[in-house]
Amino acid sequence: MRTATKLLIGLSVFGVTVGTVYWFVTYEWTGSVLLWSFSLTPLIVALFALKHGWMRAAEPEDDPSASSATLAGEDLGAFPTATAWPEFLVLGVIATGASLIYGLIMLVVGVPLLAWAVIGLARESRS
Amino acid sequence: MTTTAGRVVPSPEPAPPAHRLGPVERLTSTDHKNIGVLYCVTAFLFFLVGGALAGVIRLELAEPGRILANETYNGLFTIHGTVMIFLFVAPFGAGLANYFVPLQIGAPDMAFPRLNLLSYWFFAGGGALILLSGFASAGGGAAMGWTAYPPLSGLAHSPGVGPDLWILGLAMVAVSSLMTAVNLLTTVFLMRTAAMTMWRLPIFTWNMVVVAILGLVAFPPAVAGLSLLLIDRRLGGHAFDPLGGGDPAIYQHLFWFLGHPEVYILILPFFGVITEIIPVFSRKPLFGYTGFVMATVAIGALSVGVWAHHMFVTGVVDNPFFAAMTLLIAVPTGVKFFNWTGSMWGGRIWFTTPMLFAIGFLLNFLIGGVTGILLAAPALDYQLSDSYFVVAHFHYTMVGGAVFGIFAAIYFWFPKVTGAMLREKLGRIVFGLLFVGFNVTFWPQFVLGQRGLPRRYVDYPPDVGFDAPNLVSSLGYVVMAAGVIAFLVDVWISLRTRVPAGDDPWGGYSLEWATTSPPPEQNFVSMPPIRSERPAFDLRHPEARP
Numbered sequence: 001m002r003t004a005t006k007l008l009i010g011l012s013v014f015g016v017t018v019g020t021v022y023w024f025v026t027y028e029w030t031g032s033v034l035l036w037s038f039s040l041t042p043l044i045v046a047l048f049a050l051k052h053g054w055m056r057a058a059e060p061e062d063d064p065s066a067s068s069a070t071l072a073g074e075d076l077g078a079f080p081t082a083t084a085w086p087e088f089l090v091l092g093v094i095a096t097g098a099s100l101i102y103g104l105i106m107l108v109v110g111v112p113l114l115a116w117a118v119i120g121l122a123r124e125s126r127s
Numbered sequence: 128m129t130t131t132a133g134r135v136v137p138s139p140e141p142a143p144p145a146h147r148l149g150p151v152e153r154l155t156s157t158d159h160k161n162i163g164v165l166y167c168v169t170a171f172l173f174f175l176v177g178g179a180l181a182g183v184i185r186l187e188l189a190e191p192g193r194i195l196a197n198e199t200y201n202g203l204f205t206i207h208g209t210v211m212i213f214l215f216v217a218p219f220g221a222g223l224a225n226y227f228v229p230l231q232i233g234a235p236d237m238a239f240p241r242l243n244l245l246s247y248w249f250f251a252g253g254g255a256l257i258l259l260s261g262f263a264s265a266g267g268g269a270a271m272g273w274t275a276y277p278p279l280s281g282l283a284h285s286p287g288v289g290p291d292l293w294i295l296g297l298a299m300v301a302v303s304s305l306m307t308a309v310n311l312l313t314t315v316f317l318m319r320t321a322a323m324t325m326w327r328l329p330i331f332t333w334n335m336v337v338v339a340i341l342g343l344v345a346f347p348p349a350v351a352g353l354s355l356l357l358i359d360r361r362l363g364g365h366a367f368d369p370l371g372g373g374d375p376a377i378y379q380h381l382f383w384f385l386g387h388p389e390v391y392i393l394i395l396p397f398f399g400v401i402t403e404i405i406p407v408f409s410r411k412p413l414f415g416y417t418g419f420v421m422a423t424v425a426i427g428a429l430s431v432g433v434w435a436h437h438m439f440v441t442g443v444v445d446n447p448f449f450a451a452m453t454l455l456i457a458v459p460t461g462v463k464f465f466n467w468t469g470s471m472w473g474g475r476i477w478f479t480t481p482m483l484f485a486i487g488f489l490l491n492f493l494i495g496g497v498t499g500i501l502l503a504a505p506a507l508d509y510q511l512s513d514s515y516f517v518v519a520h521f522h523y524t525m526v527g528g529a530v531f532g533i534f535a536a537i538y539f540w541f542p543k544v545t546g547a548m549l550r551e552k553l554g555r556i557v558f559g560l561l562f563v564g565f566n567v568t569f570w571p572q573f574v575l576g577q578r579g580l581p582r583r584y585v586d587y588p589p590d591v592g593f594d595a596p597n598l599v600s601s602l603g604y605v606v607m608a609a610g611v612i613a614f615l616v617d618v619w620i621s622l623r624t625r626v627p628a629g630d631d632p633w634g635g636y637s638l639e640w641a642t643t644s645p646p647p648e649q650n651f652v653s654m655p656p657i658r659s660e661r662p663a664f665d666l667r668h669p670e671a672r673p
Binding site: 001003004007008010011014015018022025026028030031034035037038041042045049060061062063064065066067068069070076079080081082083084085086087089090091093094097098100101102121124125 | 152154155156157158233235236240241244245247248249251252256288291292295298299312315316317318319320321322323324325326327336340343344347348357361362376377380381384424427428431432434435444445448452654655656657
């Protein structure tokens with residue numbers, strides 16, 4: 001994670017620097033806020049990495065001399081093999097979004113479908 | 128349904144044959160390889176639609192005179208642009224990343240398989256809405272250009288429901304891209320196999336890391352802009368309405384803050400693809416691995432600071448700032464060209480179809496890049512803005528670059544995905560038709576732009592220098608279309624009468640070539656040791672291992 005964290009912090013510093021230079025060159029708000037916001041996204045991920053990765057001892061994936069036997073058999077958790085909930089969720093999103101275009105009547109279809117799919121997806125991911 | 132995933136325990140047993148998926152399984156399986164194939168096939172279908180629309184546009188423009196109504200023509204180029212950018216090139220890159228990034232880093236799957244499938248369905252659903260917006264909407268389709276600038280995209284000038292469906296569809300595609308970005312970053316940062324350090328990542332994977340970060344940064348402002356546009360249209364908002372205190376230039380800022388990084392979101396995956404291909408077929412390691420990675424990161428970072436070079440002629444942006452930032456991008460891009468030519472220099476070059484497409488990419492993209500430098504100069508941009516010169520420049524980067532990269536990727540990785548080879552002779556014919564057809568189509572458009580033909584015009588006056596270049600350009604389209612048909616024939620023949628590819632037909636370098644073709648469930652039966660950025664090469668040549 002160290003290289004990744006450094007990359008993210010570097011991008012964040014670049015965003016702050018360019019945003020600040022842009023502000024003093026132009027005094028234009030929209031672009032300045034966009035550039036400062038550019039620095040925020042990698043910073044959020046970097047802070048997460050700093051909390052969870054940076055302080056840990058070097059992981060096998062960061063150790064250039066580690067062998068594949070180091071990680072052999074490591075449990076990566078339960079992975080789903082199939083799910084149909086995303087299809088229903090997207091149909092729900094489309095129907096709900098279409099209420100802005102075709103009228104609130106679309107919510108009658110969209111909201112229950114969306115709620116059903118979100119609950120189904122959440123329950124499936126816990127099983 | 129779930130399965131437990133773990134790191135590979137070395138096994139002397141051969142990999143079990145890959146399970147053939149039925150239609151329902153194909154649409155619901157969360158295996159990253161299946162989702163990658165779904166992305167690529169869907170994106171290619173969108174390409175065929177977008178290409179057919181381009182054919183109608185070229186038919187209209189082949190000679191002076193009118194075949195189409197104004198609104199029909201406007202709708203055609205709106206949907207053509209949207210489909211090609213957001214539904215073909217970008218998702219094809221996402222599809223390749225889905226399939227190959229876990230393989231290249233030695234992971235059994237993507238970090239969030241359900242989110243991965245959800246991303247695909249957001250893309251497919253959004254894409255369907257975008258197509259509907261052009262052709263099946265009451266009261267008028269989306270016909271405001273793929274940039275949808277207000278006030279043209281406002282309710283007064285685009286009153287039908289088409290633009291609303293277009294906005295909703297594009298917002299869904301943007302959300303899909305965000306979910307894919309989160310998934311890719313988590314996968315690469317946390318699921319690499321032992322000794323696969325960041326400085327040993329294959330270049331394709333490195334490029335996808337930068338693309339994912341760009342996506343996280345650039346898509347949210349665009350979704351905000353699209354949402355405000357929809358609120359203006361349907362809920363009486365005034366965000367972009369000057370009479371209500373709004374400012375249409377803010378939409379341009381929000382759109383192009385996505386729009387220009389989007390150019391690199393589109394092209395960087397294929398920079399990665401040809402960087403996988405060129406060293407393999409030059410029989411050399413990549414020249415300047417570290418410099419290449421740094422150049423990719425520099426391109427990604429700088430691309431966020433150049434959005435307003437699309438707004439030079441608005442008069443509301445600081446032209447020198449954006450001109451300087453844009454010119455700076457030429458430096459890391461130039462570094463990449465040194466890397467590519469340096470990798471070929473002195474190598475035993477094997478001119479296979481993937482390599483031909485990679486070389487075609489270099490030649491075309493060089494022209495696209497150099498003309499981009501011309502457009503980065505505000506004085507020239509004022510003359511050329513909104514002319515066919517811009518159309519030609521853009522297509523040299525996106526078709527000559529990204530689409531050639533897509534064909535290079537297909538010919539390179541088809542054996543890994545299907546276990547069968549594409550036909551080499553037919554592949555060379557495909558390359559020849561596409562390369563000649565592409566240049567015959569788009570080179571004359573530079574001439575048209577210099578002569579002053581504006582883009583997005585349905586007709587032009589005869590005998591003022593626009594006739595011949597337009598006719599040549601339309602004939603070039605026919606040659607390109609023949610190339611695409613030949614490609615489809617190649618795929619059909621190769622899948623019907625399979626020539627087994629073996630696990631590593633090219634002598635590849637990265638980890639996907641160290642597993643079976645197609646790869647088994649959870650990708651690997653045994654994991655080779657990772658000692659450099661070329662683990663598959665190290666496996667074949669233990670004597671050369673560092």
